[in-house]
Amino acid sequence: MAVEAGRVFVYGGKGALGSACVSLFKSNKWWVGSIDMKSNEEADGNVIVKSDQSWTEQQEDILAQVTKILNGNKVDGIICVAGGWAGGNAANKDFTKNSDLMWKQSVWSSVIAASIASQHLKEGGFLSLTGAKAALEGTPGMIGYGMAKAAVHQLTKSLAAEESGLPSGSLVASILPVTLDTPMNRKWMPKADTSTWTPLEFISNLIWKWAQKEERPANGSLLQLVTKDNKTEVIPA
Amino acid sequence: MAVEAGRVFVYGGKGALGSACVSLFKSNKWWVGSIDMKSNEEADGNVIVKSDQSWTEQQEDILAQVTKILNGNKVDGIICVAGGWAGGNAANKDFTKNSDLMWKQSVWSSVIAASIASQHLKEGGFLSLTGAKAALEGTPGMIGYGMAKAAVHQLTKSLAAEESGLPSGSLVASILPVTLDTPMNRKWMPKADTSTWTPLEFISNLIWKWAQKEERPANGSLLQLVTKDNKTEVIPA
Numbered sequence: 001m002a003v004e005a006g007r008v009f010v011y012g013g014k015g016a017l018g019s020a021c022v023s024l025f026k027s028n029k030w031w032v033g034s035i036d037m038k039s040n041e042e043a044d045g046n047v048i049v050k051s052d053q054s055w056t057e058q059q060e061d062i063l064a065q066v067t068k069i070l071n072g073n074k075v076d077g078i079i080c081v082a083g084g085w086a087g088g089n090a091a092n093k094d095f096t097k098n099s100d101l102m103w104k105q106s107v108w109s110s111v112i113a114a115s116i117a118s119q120h121l122k123e124g125g126f127l128s129l130t131g132a133k134a135a136l137e138g139t140p141g142m143i144g145y146g147m148a149k150a151a152v153h154q155l156t157k158s159l160a161a162e163e164s165g166l167p168s169g170s171l172v173a174s175i176l177p178v179t180l181d182t183p184m185n186r187k188w189m190p191k192a193d194t195s196t197w198t199p200l201e202f203i204s205n206l207i208w209k210w211a212q213k214e215e216r217p218a219n220g221s222l223l224q225l226v227t228k229d230n231k232t233e234v235i236p237a
Numbered sequence: 238m239a240v241e242a243g244r245v246f247v248y249g250g251k252g253a254l255g256s257a258c259v260s261l262f263k264s265n266k267w268w269v270g271s272i273d274m275k276s277n278e279e280a281d282g283n284v285i286v287k288s289d290q291s292w293t294e295q296q297e298d299i300l301a302q303v304t305k306i307l308n309g310n311k312v313d314g315i316i317c318v319a320g321g322w323a324g325g326n327a328a329n330k331d332f333t334k335n336s337d338l339m340w341k342q343s344v345w346s347s348v349i350a351a352s353i354a355s356q357h358l359k360e361g362g363f364l365s366l367t368g369a370k371a372a373l374e375g376t377p378g379m380i381g382y383g384m385a386k387a388a389v390h391q392l393t394k395s396l397a398a399e400e401s402g403l404p405s406g407s408l409v410a411s412i413l414p415v416t417l418d419t420p421m422n423r424k425w426m427p428k429a430d431t432s433t434w435t436p437l438e439f440i441s442n443l444i445w446k447w448a449q450k451e452e453r454p455a456n457g458s459l460l461q462l463v464t465k466d467n468k469t470e471v472i473p474a
Contacts (some may be wrong), residue, residue: 059333089395091355091402096296099348103340107384111336111375114380118328138457140321142442143351150391151384157375158326158384164377165328220375 004031007075008140009066011035012082015045016182017130020200021079024208033069035062036082045069047123057102059112060072066116074122077211080129081203084108087142099144106130106148114159117166118192124169126210129156131174133224136237153222160220171210173221175203176237200226206234239313241268246303248272248350249319250280252418257437258316261445266347272299273319279437280308296349305355311359315449317366318440321344323380329348336381343367343385344392351396354403359471361406362436363447365395368411370461375474386413390474396455408447410458412440413474435464443471 008025012018013034022042025032029223034043047065049058084105086098110129115129118218139146152174158164159172166172179185181197203225211214217223222237245262249255251273259279271280274288284302286295300413321342324336347366354364355466369386377384389411395401396409403409418434438463446452454460461474 017429055337056333087356089349089400094294095352095355095402096345096348099344100292103344107335107336107340111333111380111384116334118326138391138396138401140395141400143392143395143401144349146346146395147388147392149257151360151388154372154375154383154387158377158380159375161375161377163326164375165326165332165382219240226341233412 005029005071007033007073008032008077008079008211009033009035009047009075009077009113009116010040010043011078011109012078014038015081016184017200017203018079018082020204021081022209023234024204025211026203028208030211032229033066033075035066055108055111057120058108060116062112063115063119066120067159070120075120075125076122077126077128077207078113078117078121080110080113080127081206082089082106083130085142085145089140091117095143095148099147102144102148102153110152110155114155114166117159117170121167121170123167124213125167126161126171126173126216127166127173128210129174129205130216131156131176133176133178133226135237136176136224151217156222171215171216171219173210173219173223175206176222176224177203178226197226197228198225198232202227202232239253241301241375243265243314244270244307244310246270246272246284246312246314246353246449247277247280247367248317248346251275251291252279252318253421254318254417254440255288257260257441258318258444261438261441262448265445267448270303270312272303292348294322295345295350299349300352300356303357307417307463310368311360311391312357312363313359314413314444315354316361316444317347317350317364317424320367322379324382326377326380332380339381339385339386347389347392349370351392351403354396354407356405358407360404362404362451363401363408363410363444363453364396365444365447366409366411368393368413368459370415370463372412373468374462388417392460394457405435406454408456410456410460412443413459414440414465418428422464433464435462435469437468439464
């Protein structure tokens with residue numbers, strides 16, 4: 001087995017943004033593990049998420065798979081880009097159903113990623129989570145989504161604080177996108193102004209720098225990704 | 238049936254703070270419904286929460302019970318004081334288990350209360366939710382608790398915004414206590430300085446004023462309850 005430049009897990013590694021991260025780290029000779037409901041064939045190892053499990057079952061199952069795959073090695077980073085979107089206000093017939101789905105997609109994954117970090121991240125490693133700029137304020141038209149992302153924001157602050165259970169010197173930061181430039185978003189919003197959408201490569205390159213221990217933001221940062229005229233700025237909240 | 242001065246539901250009406258609210262509104266001749274896992278015998282109506290249900294099942298069951306009890310009447314207010322506490326950082330063996338419990342106790346109840354409000358609250362009525370002052374920042378020693386309360390805070394902002402699904406003119410506000418002066422807290426923290434604990438009657442009286450449409454805070458307020466030398470101040474976050 002060749003010596004890898006580094007090791008990273010991508011939670012949501014089969015999604016659009018996750019796949020971009022897997023590709024970038026692979027092209028730089030890192031060992032890459034993917035955690036998702038389906039395998040990412042480009043990854044060196046795949047942890048399969050079973051959606052019919054409870055949160056605790058899912059965490060135990062994923063941790064067992066991660067521990068087996070790592071075989072005693074530690075990782076330099078964990079990138080959690082799992083998530084999803086659903087709308088609806090308090091009068092929507094699917095209010096609780098969608099709130100439940102948003103919680104599972106964004107918070108279960110983030111918490112399990114933090115749990116992996118507590119056991120398998122190197123000292124000085126990084127954990128990136130995915131929030132949402134919109135959830136810094138009220139989100140009446142997508143209440144479940146806003147609650148889940150607000151929870152991820154607060155989790156980021158907790159994990160960055162002393163005695164959070166992460167290894168010493170860890171960096172924890174969340175990216176807070178507005179809209180990502182993904183094939184699915186292009187499909188569902190064919191008439192939107194894509195010059196305000198954030199390219200996936202911008203995000204994978206941003207996190208790649210953290211992996212190099214370059215341009216790391218302050219621990220606990222909530223980083224708004226604001227794209228205008230196809231140019232993206234990183235604005236700490 | 239006598240004409241009531243007003244109608245209110247207390248979610249968590251069998252708990253310490255909920256019981257204080259039930260008693261105060263009853264003593265002022267209001268019709269009071271309690272929503273909890275056990276009946277509050279002082280209440281005029283009881284909706285029983287079944288803890289083995291999924292979120293959506295629980296919401297549907299509770300809404301059906303509420304609709305039946307109200308029999309076409311609307312309520313002037315909904316007080317959600319359901320909640321709980323569990324500690325633990327990301328390395329704690331019960332990290333996901335406790336995060337799950339906190340979510341169910343604080344967020345399921347708050348979302349179902351908002352759902353009731355969308356269907357049964359009068360125009361100009363109020364909905365009070367329960368956050369936590371600590372969750373305005375990171376809470377590394379009680380991560381699941383912090384996430385759940387941060388979600389309630391963001392929910393408060395969403396519900397107070399336009400098109401949230403609540404009736405027009407509604408007030409939504411959250412109380413953000415530090416420590417409540419309850420029998421359980423006295424039992425488990427026998428040596429604590431109780432001069433910084435907030436009396437239950439302070440809170441029930443605060444909400445009672447909102448019910449009278451007096452001293453209502455700004456819509457969407459997060460009201461920190463800070464008690465010092467047995468005196469409580471209400472400080473908007």
